[in-house]
Amino acid sequence: MKLILLLCALPTIAWPAAKVISLRTVPAQATIQGARATQQFLAIAKFSDGAERDVTAQAEWRIDKPIAKLTGTARVAPLADGTATLQATLAGAQARSLIKITNATASQPVSFRREIAGILTTRGCNNAICHGGVKGQGGFKLSANALYPADDYDWILKGGGYQVLTSEVKGERIPRVDLKNPQQSLLLSKATNTKPHAGGKRLELDGDDYKTILAWLQNGAPFGDKNAASLTRLDIFPSMAVMPLEGQHRLLVTAHFSDNHTEDYTHQALYTINDGEVASVSAAGVITAKRRGETAILVRAAGQLASAGVGVTGAPLTNYPKLTSNNFIDDHINDKLRRFQILPSDPATDSEFLRRICLDLTGTLPPPARVREFLASRDPSKRSKLIDALIGSPEFVDYWTFRYADLFRVSIFANALSAKGMAEYWEWIRNNIDTNRPYDEVARERIAIEGYKPPSRHFLPYAVIATPQEAMGEQVRVFFGRRMDCAQCHNHPYENWSQDQFWGMAAFFSRMFRMGSIVMDHPTNMDLGTKDVGGSMDLLHPRTKAAVKPAVLDNAKLAITPEGNPRRELARWMTSHPYFAESTVNRIWGHFFARGIVDPVDDFRSTNPPTHPELLAALGADFVKHRYDLRHLMRTIANSRTYQTSHKPNSTNRDDVVNYSRALPRGIDAEVLLDAVTDVTGLPEAFSTAITDGATVGQAPTGTRAIQLRDPDTFYSRFLELYGRANRGAVPERSNKPNLSQALHLLAGSTYTDRLSRPNGRLAKLLAAGAPDETIFTEFYLAALTRAPDAAELSELKSVLAQRTDREAALREFVWALISSREFAENH
């Protein structure tokens, strides 16, 4: 512990001007039960510069009565029963906590349940990638982070291990303990690497943990009280640890048990940090800042997971300005920017704003005339008027129909749908967007609909992908922003979800039935005239083989009738759960900011915390208050100062990617980019397909935009493939990263070469009208970049042009360069 003490002893001298105004200790009172228990305390000082910092290591600690002693920094161990006061002093400020001690002298043997399971966790033995993996490692299995200590105890004392698909215990019965020769136990010899251990050395021979395990073995390796309360939740203080560069912050982990008592688990938890470049964390939960930024620390103990945010701030800025706030979004964003001493970029220029809002709301670039008009307008409320004009416009309906057709997977091939069925499903989506139907209604209908009408008949999980668990997994991902898949075969390694919860949720979808190769939802009100219809299907738990009853994640009691459709109850429960609103607003937020408050937008889990939890909650509440109105949500976002910020970085926010201090440039989605190429060149894309089934013909009507294709997967487009259009065979995941094939296509592909030689485009028309070079450059800049070229650019363009004898060819090369540029291909 020497190194840690040394670091702690360093004074926080980075802010000589700041004085301690007040001091508080955390927790304010604590009960320490039993001789083995300890309690960690923290001292938090408020400074004259407004910041709060952890000064636990700098404060002087004293206990007023000899019933307890200090071990390590501000950690209290019991000596005798009674009450005492712990006092912290720093720079003249004082704070006190009350300590109550019970059972200080009762003898307490080391138990598996608490001490040994804790060591297996803190030493990483039961980590999901080691013995805590689905099948363990090297034939030795432990439950992840000691979720099931009784199973672990059996596997250690008797051998064998968990099987994914059966409840039988299989595997070699090798006991990991030798009670006659405790020191020879594999539990010790492997962990100390005295016997070769693929996981390396985990324990120091004769270290504290080694001695604890040895004492436990020598005492007959007791499990402990089987009926003892179980750990239900971990609380971490603080939920967001903010510290300056070179600063430190200590975490306090409190375990809550099923009998409502709490214990300090700071020293029984395993700490891992998501981004080790930003900060490091010690085994005692002390975070040391390394560079400016934000990350999260995951805390694991007794099968439970929790996480805390970590923020390392830059040097305080003198005269941090008051930031503009247009609405509650800005209040939250500004608050955190100030805490981190980051200045947002300048407001976006009218050009930047116009291009961005048109792409984000309509997936369509504004034509030059609209650009000129907007830039020329002196109306102070022109931005909000534009937002109102765009929301609900035909382009808006096209674009959001496309976005939701993606998310809801309208696809002939992936769904094995008829063209007619697919078209009905698409119409259903379009109608919802067009009428701005409340999103909870949309979700409920999609989750619970029965029979042959859209979206049921044409919805993939019922049409071709058969299993209830997959249908459930998709709904949870789309409407809850969560991925339960891992829990299908085992308890989720990064989330507090068990396999039983997974199957309980899946059972809501078990009333689907199969007719031939088609799987349909259970049609309670349909008579299809076949004996296949009408029965309910029991979903069997893969391990226990028992029929699973539908059960929601929080075990809420739902009124499910045996003959009813349980998905109706599920749909009601899901859409009234806070997860629904929060994951929906997060998905939309991610669309406008290239990053979710939880990111990826559909990967909510306790180990992937939001960057702005209060903002997320506020957006969710506002969404509910406004009856799940997506347009209202978009309008609120688009009118915020945060959204209307430039992408041009300043000296304080160049590295910031999580605080929305500037717009993050991102690649434009394939379909939108192709439409933009079409608009700029004035040459439409011809979409053709070989499918001639029903509603679809071989050729999309001339002028059809990529975002207007109802059944895009029947249309070939090398461009859309290369730029990553979504595969609707699964919940879409797009990656707009450049790749080699794009580079080849840029150089030699038809989108960028053949197209430019075609007649009747923007260039041909300008040439025919006898436009001078400068007009041509400007028109194309307005069309592609929503801005005119500046003087330096114009002069450089002219000089490149002058080097070519063939003017028309050279201007084609200019257009090629324009649509190949990053400024064009990105939304910024």
Add this chain to the structure above:
Amino acid sequence: MRHPASRRSFISAGSLGFLGLSLRNSLAADAVNPNPKAKSVILFWLEGGPSHIDTWDPKSNSNFKPISTNVPGIRVSELLPKMAKRMDKFALVRSMHTRGTDHPQATHYAITGHEINPAMQFPSVGSIVTKELGPRNAVPAHILVPKWDRTRQYEEYFRAAFLGGDYDPMCIPDPAKPGFQVTDLSLPKTISQASVDSRSAFLKAVDRRYRELNDTADHTNMDAFTAQAMKMITTPAVRDAFDLAKESDKMKERYGKDSIGQSCLLARRLVEAGSRFVTAAGYHGTSWDTHSDNDKGHRDRLAPTLDRTLTALVEDLEERGLLESTLVIAMGEFGRTPHINPALGRDHWPNCWSLALAGGGIKPGQAIGKSDERGANVIDRVVTMGDLFATIYHALGIDWKKEYMSPIGRPIKIANSLDDRTGSPVMELLG
């Protein structure tokens, strides 16, 4: 105080698992073939699923007679006379047991080793091989030829999913069609060197202001890709690899002048030039899916083209000294039913089926596994898709026990077998 070094390495391995591969890989060192012979793979894709009992696993419930081959003890259907004479170059597996009862499901399974899951997309075996081995000689490493004209969804199964677009197959048109040309590999004639230079100069002028403000990794990557693309476009060997005009008419005839033969011929050219994994999928237009009149289809259309092209490919590779470094696999997504349906066809049968392998260090002249007397069930030596993948990886010197972490931290076995197990290489095949 713990050892800082071990503590740190443990933390990185133990966080969300993205860095967890290092630990797993150190445990799996025994899973790498120290002397791999294969450098590339040609997958001859028999779309639709051949009837195993009418081809490589002759049975009495086939209407075709078994014939002996040049390997004593191995008999094949009379529909494969050329292969019979060359059986000493091939190994057969007659005990494939896989998943997926319809084409999309079974094709997905055969190409990724996983059943379709709407919650995630899996990388294909070709993408994995490409990622593990890397490209050679600037030639595109992963090719699918010809691309599907109708059911585009199948192409998705061959993609790299979370491994990234660089490992997606380049899907090229049918080389047997007149005017065959590979897109994006050569500049159109209208683009002169002066045009190329002028384009670059304009691009610099347009992009300068923006890129000075936003210096992102994406931009740097795109520059590198552009340089690489330029090299490919200007390297004659790359274009030549796709140029079937460089083959004699006699050679074209030998493979067959249809899309089946020309795809395999092109596959050989590509492998010769440096490609890693080429899927020759020439059966789009004449699928093995013989739900009606199975015998006529196998006798008149399917078996003769397979017999001709597969033998030509293996002989040609051998003549060029490429057979040892090229693993050839001829297979479909499943076999066909032992019984004949009312339309005189045979339906889908993933339960028990056959495939053929050659080259790449595979020990030829043997038949692995046994089916029952009707070809309905495997009775000896089940080979799963995970086992086949593991065999491919082993032949190429890739760690077949490897797992990739999906973006959300789910470990994905590259050789996924039944019941969530990792497959094992069929060591009998590997000599």
